[in-house]
Amino acid sequence: MTFPAGYHHQPLDDSFREAAFTLDTWAFPSSTTPEDWTEIEFPMDWTRFVGVVADGPDPDAVPIDGAAPARSDLVAMYGSYAFDRFPVPGTEIPVGGLTWVGVHPQHRRRGILRGMITDHLDACAARGETVSALFAAEAAIYGRFGYGLAAHDVRLTIPRAARLRDVPGAGTHTVRLEIADADRHGALVESVHREAGRRPLGVDGPRGALLNRPGWAGRDDPSLARRMLLDPPVWRGGKEARRIVVVERDGEPRGFATFRRSSEWRDEGPRGTVHVGEVAALDVAAAHDLWSVLLDLDLMAKVETFLLPPDDAILGLLVDPRAAGTKRVDNVWLRLVDVAGALASRRYQADVDVVLHVTDELRPANAGSYRVRATAFAEPEVTRTHDDADLSLDVSALGAAYLGGQTLAALGLAGRVTELRSGALATASAAFGWPVAPSCSFVF
Ligand SMILES: CC(=O)SCCNC(=O)CCNC(=O)[C@H](O)C(C)(C)COP(=O)(O)OP(=O)(O)OC[C@H]1O[C@@H](n2cnc3c(N)ncnc32)[C@H](O)[C@@H]1OP(=O)(O)O
DSSP states (O other): OOOOTTEEEEEOOGGGHHHHHHHHHHHSOOSOOHHHHHHSOOOOOGGGEEEEEESSSOTTOOOSTTOOOOOOOEEEEEEEEEEEEEEETTEEEEEEEEEEEEEOGGGTTSSHHHHHHHHHHHHHHHHTOOEEEEEOSSTTSSGGGTOEEOOEEEEOEEETTOOBOOOTTTTOSEEEEEEOOHHHHHHHHHHHHHHHHHOTTSSOOGGGOOOOOTTOOOOOSHHHHHHHTOOOGGGSTTSOOOEEEEEEETTEEEEEEEEEEEOOEETTEEOEEEEEEEEEESSHHHHHHHHHHHTTOTTEEEEEOOSBOTTOHHHHHBSOGGGGOOEEEEOEEEEESSHHHHHHHSOOSSOEEEEEEEEOSSSGGGOEEEEEEEOTTSOOEEEEOOSOOSEEEEHHHHHHHHTSSSOHHHHHHTTSEEESSTTHHHHHHHHHOOSSOOOOSSOO
């Protein structure tokens, strides 16, 4: 194990539940107390959680009134979700979704996070997860560990009654508005969500490739599926209980959106907000009918969205997209654990034959040159090579380009990819892109 001196690895199980939630409230300040946490039936797959324990009293702790510092128990932890079918361009692969990373403030900046990431990447490799993905609490943390910013989402504030373009089939759905409930809606939500990510354009890709939305992680991990519709009152922040709108055609669900409303009473009239959670629709008519409901709720003045893909249908449906004040935010960060395995797993959207020279400080076994040869959308061939490299880049830049969200050309503009053979950047950049923008619809 690679933890700093004075700390050791601690496998976790349910007997650590209270300690883990107490640590969580130190790492992530919130109004949810450890006592609240014990009331919430929060599912934890302990087999994928690791704790860090101090060997003894903290030598740096300042005693208060001469008292000996208290012995620290669980001082840090991390976990990972098993994304068995994580969408990458053209296919799905097992990915370790890093989560719940927290270090008690008393023990920060001593190298514990570095130890936990090293441990996590080794565990991913042992499980055959060639890629690790995460949402970053702070965007400056993970680049140093070889993660690259691989996807964005957009956040909109849409005025009530904003006009939508008419599309064929709009207005033909049955609409159900209900309180969101895991038992009642869980299966519907998961199946619409999965189909929306597998075939966002409603068609298959050429040569057996899925024309999917990269990064659109599903909830294969049962603990995650259960978590999605949890709604304890302490998490509502003054808003109502979570609702769901489902649109159906011929009795079949075609889309859903979860949301909560909050009220604001002003002298000039009610100015409530609709806070949209997750949205998934199987075609543009279903999307039109979902948004038509969300944009026309009484007593509301605006609709605030959360994680929408940068190419979500609503952006093309709005007659006045500027009025939505679009904000673009970092979404999934990605780390190639096994560079050859990861490059060979995805598909490429144009023919390519390129040699990449990759640096990787944290996992030096990855460093070296790789030839990527592929016909558009077909399975590629990736081999280690001693041939002259065409492009050189760090593993973090490769992670940023992996889902097709950031182009290699854009990374080149920022000095993160160096072209060593004239023309290589343009052709590789075209091949590494993808027709559908990567994005994940929930924070994990
Ligand atoms: C995937 C997720 O779960 S995201 C959630 C991350 N968790 C949080 O943000 C909760 C609050 N913060 C914490 O728990 C901790 O401060 C952590 C996990 C962010 C950092 O843990 P530490 O043990 O202090 O990190 P560690 O000492 O290993 O630092 C490693 C490096 O990261 C840097 N670093 C650590 N935290 C930050 C930060 N918030 N911003 C920028 N750099 C950081 C350190 O300076 C150090 O840099 P170096 O390698 O150049 O010396």
